Amino acid sequence: MRNSLFIIIVILLAVSCKKDNYAPPGTSFKGRIVYQGEAVNVGHGEVFFELWESGWGKRTPINVGVAQDGSFSSLLFDGTYQLVIPGNQGPFLTLPDGASHTDTTLLQLKGDRTMDIEVLPYYMIRNAKVSASGRQVTVNCKLEKIVTDTRARNVERVTLYVNRTQFVDGINNIANQTINGGDIQDPANITTQVNVPAINPVQSSVFVRVGVKVEGVEDMLFSPVIEQKL
Amino acid sequence: MRTYVFYILLMLTLFGCVKSNDDFLDRSPSNILLDEQVWKDEVLVLSLIADLYNRYPDYQTIENWSEFAAFDEAFASESGQYGRHKNQQYGYGAWGFWDYGYVRALNLFIEKCAKANQLKPASRERFLAEARFLRAHLYFELVKRMGGVPLVLEPLTYDYKGDPSALRRPREKESAIYDFVLKEMDAVMQVLPDDANIKSRATKGLALAVKARAALYAAAIAKYGATTPQVSLPGGEVGIPASMAAGYYQTALNAARQLINSGKYALYNKKPDNLSDNFAALFYDKGGNPEVIFVKDFKLQSGTVQEWTLANQPRSLAEEQQGGRLNPSLNLVQSFEKLDNTFAPYQTNAANGDYIYYDKPEDMFAGRDARLAGTVILPGTEFKSKKVDIWAGYILKDGSIVTANNFGGQAMLGGNRVQVVGFDGPIDNLEFSAQTGFYVRKYQDPAVGSGRIGTKSEVWWVRYRYAEVLLNAAEAAFELGDPNTAAGYLNQVRARAGFTIPLTPADVTFDRIVHERRVELAFEGHQLWDMKRWRLAHVVWDGLSTDLTAHPEKARSTSTRVFGLLPYRIYNPGTPQDGKWVFKKVIPSNVTSAHRFRLGNYYSYIGDDIRNNNPLVTKNPNQ
Numbered sequence: 001m002r003n004s005l006f007i008i009i010v011i012l013l014a015v016s017c018k019k020d021n022y023a024p025p026g027t028s029f030k031g032r033i034v035y036q037g038e039a040v041n042v043g044h045g046e047v048f049f050e051l052w053e054s055g056w057g058k059r060t061p062i063n064v065g066v067a068q069d070g071s072f073s074s075l076l077f078d079g080t081y082q083l084v085i086p087g088n089q090g091p092f093l094t095l096p097d098g099a100s101h102t103d104t105t106l107l108q109l110k111g112d113r114t115m116d117i118e119v120l121p122y123y124m125i126r127n128a129k130v131s132a133s134g135r136q137v138t139v140n141c142k143l144e145k146i147v148t149d150t151r152a153r154n155v156e157r158v159t160l161y162v163n164r165t166q167f168v169d170g171i172n173n174i175a176n177q178t179i180n181g182g183d184i185q186d187p188a189n190i191t192t193q194v195n196v197p198a199i200n201p202v203q204s205s206v207f208v209r210v211g212v213k214v215e216g217v218e219d220m221l222f223s224p225v226i227e228q229k230l
Numbered sequence: 231m232r233t234y235v236f237y238i239l240l241m242l243t244l245f246g247c248v249k250s251n252d253d254f255l256d257r258s259p260s261n262i263l264l265d266e267q268v269w270k271d272e273v274l275v276l277s278l279i280a281d282l283y284n285r286y287p288d289y290q291t292i293e294n295w296s297e298f299a300a301f302d303e304a305f306a307s308e309s310g311q312y313g314r315h316k317n318q319q320y321g322y323g324a325w326g327f328w329d330y331g332y333v334r335a336l337n338l339f340i341e342k343c344a345k346a347n348q349l350k351p352a353s354r355e356r357f358l359a360e361a362r363f364l365r366a367h368l369y370f371e372l373v374k375r376m377g378g379v380p381l382v383l384e385p386l387t388y389d390y391k392g393d394p395s396a397l398r399r400p401r402e403k404e405s406a407i408y409d410f411v412l413k414e415m416d417a418v419m420q421v422l423p424d425d426a427n428i429k430s431r432a433t434k435g436l437a438l439a440v441k442a443r444a445a446l447y448a449a450a451i452a453k454y455g456a457t458t459p460q461v462s463l464p465g466g467e468v469g470i471p472a473s474m475a476a477g478y479y480q481t482a483l484n485a486a487r488q489l490i491n492s493g494k495y496a497l498y499n500k501k502p503d504n505l506s507d508n509f510a511a512l513f514y515d516k517g518g519n520p521e522v523i524f525v526k527d528f529k530l531q532s533g534t535v536q537e538w539t540l541a542n543q544p545r546s547l548a549e550e551q552q553g554g555r556l557n558p559s560l561n562l563v564q565s566f567e568k569l570d571n572t573f574a575p576y577q578t579n580a581a582n583g584d585y586i587y588y589d590k591p592e593d594m595f596a597g598r599d600a601r602l603a604g605t606v607i608l609p610g611t612e613f614k615s616k617k618v619d620i621w622a623g624y625i626l627k628d629g630s631i632v633t634a635n636n637f638g639g640q641a642m643l644g645g646n647r648v649q650v651v652g653f654d655g656p657i658d659n660l661e662f663s664a665q666t667g668f669y670v671r672k673y674q675d676p677a678v679g680s681g682r683i684g685t686k687s688e689v690w691w692v693r694y695r696y697a698e699v700l701l702n703a704a705e706a707a708f709e710l711g712d713p714n715t716a717a718g719y720l721n722q723v724r725a726r727a728g729f730t731i732p733l734t735p736a737d738v739t740f741d742r743i744v745h746e747r748r749v750e751l752a753f754e755g756h757q758l759w760d761m762k763r764w765r766l767a768h769v770v771w772d773g774l775s776t777d778l779t780a781h782p783e784k785a786r787s788t789s790t791r792v793f794g795l796l797p798y799r800i801y802n803p804g805t806p807q808d809g810k811w812v813f814k815k816v817i818p819s820n821v822t823s824a825h826r827f828r829l830g831n832y833y834s835y836i837g838d839d840i841r842n843n844n845p846l847v848t849k850n851p852n853q
Contacts, residue, residue, distance in 0.1 A: 058838070059838070087851065088829065088851065088852045170772075170773055171318050171773050171824060176774075216459070218768075218829050
């Protein structure tokens with residue numbers, strides 16, 4: 001008798017786990033923030049956008065963070081969402097949605113979906129090339145002005161960042177070198193270098209990228225992260 | 231027999247049920263006081279208003295020491311608080327405040343007090359003015375944090391009919407809230423007592439001080455908000471048009487002048503022979519203090535005591551096994567000027583790279599603004615008439631350091647076992663030690679027992695004082711293009727700090743104004759609001775790991791990480807340097823990240839729950 005009771009309890013416990021838990025969100029929503037098919041690189045943890053889903057009483061957005069390389073991914077439930085990039089987020093202007101002509105894009109999720117979000121960055125960093133001699137890292141890149149109409153903004157500074165890990169930005173760096181916007185002679189050919197301090201424990205390579213701070217825009221725009229052997 | 235008893239009981243029960251007694255359930259409660267009981271008794275109304283005073287919101291206060299380590303004024307030397315120096319950025323919700331429960335309590339008080347005709351008219355008017363003062367001040371606190379908020383001036387009551395939309399109010403313009411505060415101050419100052427001896431209740435002087443401060447904030451937002459056009463909303467809920475700046479500055483100057491010219495308050499100067507002690511005493515002297523305008527008061531053995539001294543007393547002199555939590559930063563300490571009105575970062579090394587040797591550790595800080603030693607416990611100085619023991623170790627001839635990792639730790643030195651580190655540290659990563667080389671002095675209570683858990687301290691928290699009014703007047707005058715007047719007010723404050731060379735009108739710049747407030751008002755809860763209204767916060771706390779600035783006099787110098795300055799002794803027998811003191815600039819190992827104040831931090835995030843309940847409330851910008 002006691003044995004069978006024990007077995008029943010074990011079975012009930014095992015089954016109840018399944019019974020009273022909801023399924024986790026399983027639909028993946030992935031993509032990149034792009035300009036004409038090229039990913040817009042941003043700082044780690046700086047840029048996010050909001051997904052709103054109506055029909056749940058209280059409205060609270062799901063914030064989706066954008067990774068350094070401009071990609072994002074989120075696990076969601078199937079449904080209809082509204083995608084909004086909040087004002088003044090990111091080093092870019094948002095484009096009005098083609099269908100709604102507002103800042104809101106309707107997003108139908110039914111199974112996994114990959115979607116790139118087109119934006120209009122103030123600038124793009126092209127052809128960033130890194131070289132090293134000894135512990136000096138040199139970067140050459142081209143700065144292309146994308147927004148040229150009345151909304152155009154000047155470059156406040158261009159900064160070269162070096163870090164020991166793949167997270168490279170204004171906060172996460174071990175060495176940096178800045179050129180002020182006014183000192184840039186030829187935006188098509190920007191070269192800057194920095195000496196990398198000794199790293200303990202020793203590692204054979206560092207991670208490098210160039211960032212552009214646009215006047216009056218908080219979030220910086222970056223080139224892709226490049227791993228450079230020293 | 232038993233049957234009879236049963237029937238009798240049954241009948242009694244039944245009769246009991248039908249007994250005619252209308253008042254049977256109508257009893258006056260024994261655990262709460264009803265409105266009609268309260269509003270005829272002055273003592274009870276006083277306890278009501280005392281509760282409302284008690285709910286006055288402060289951000290950084292002596293009851294919440296760790297918030298002073300949120301920016302660059304200090305390091306938090308407690309294990310649980312190191313995270314403050316590891317956070318990369320401030321959350322958008324930081325400093326948020328949305329207490330409409332308090333608004334409702336004040337509105338109810340005002341509504342009922344106005345009808346309380348059993349109170350003496352004079353006391354009723356005073357209570358009414360106090361509640362209106364608190365309500366206006368609450369809106370000032372709200373607008374500082376959130377921008378324009380819904381202005382609710384009557385107690386809202388829901389009718390339970392399923393549609394609460396009639397209770398929804400949109401956000402007012404930021405300027406409209408400031409205008410409301412200024413207007414209310416004008417109204418209540420006619421009624422409030424004009425008595426400088428009242429410190430913990432509203433007075434006419436306080437209303438003037440609040441008016442000066444609020445107008446100055448509005449003016450600065452109007453003027454400097456123009457430098458950050460992104461920090462605004464199209465409806466004006468955030469941001470004030472630049473054209474309104476001059477008007478607000480004039481209001482601020484007039485209010486401050488009215489208070490100054492009333493002659494009821496004066497700078498505290500009871501200990502003119504030691505200006506540092508004088509400056510420290512200004513905060514703990516509760517007997518006839520002419521400078522203090524409004525405080526939150528405490529009283530020993532009443533349950534209302536505070537723990538500032540317990541938390542921050544020097545570890546070597548502590549009355550408990552704790553203390554030393556708040557360590558002022560070198561960033562702040564180097565901001566104090568030299569007595570010849572010039573600025574200089576502390577020189578630790580000579581041009582050839584060798585140390586600069588000092589006979590005594592306090593010599594490093596000699597010839598500086600008296601407020602430095604009044605605000606900070608420096609190495610080699612005293613607290614409660616005993617010397618603190620702040621030194622980080624011995625430096626040997628070859629440059630190596632001998633130190634220990636516990637308070638007053640010992641090690642072998644020249645063949646003898648001796649103490650090699652102070653009983654106050656500094657020991658990196660050891661809580662309660664002076665990890666920046668400094669302890670805080672402001673508000674520390676010199677009374678015996680103030681550092682004991684069983685006693686604590688009754689030093690009050692000063693919310694408004696005369697020196698700030700002078701600085702407000704100076705800033706307003708300067709912005710109105712009158713540096714002459716500005717210099718006059720600044721010089722009053724500076725003379726009390728030991729400066730003998732007055733500033734000339736040409737010396738008064740925006741940087742000067744910013745600097746004077748930084749050093750005079752450190753650890754008084756002004757920094758965040760000042761940096762916000764000048765729109766300097768995102769410039770100074772820009773998130774970049776820059777070195778300690780060499781230009782403490784510049785308002786826009788970055789200061790994102792807290793630095794320390796540690797004294798060492800030289801051990802080199804037989805040379806003239808033996809026993810002398812040298813200093814090393816350090817960054818505590820727990821300071822791993824730079825503070826980053828984003829544009830979205832200028833006005834705190836309004837919670838989704840609030841905006842769900844009231845869709846008329848718009849979101850703050852850049853979040």
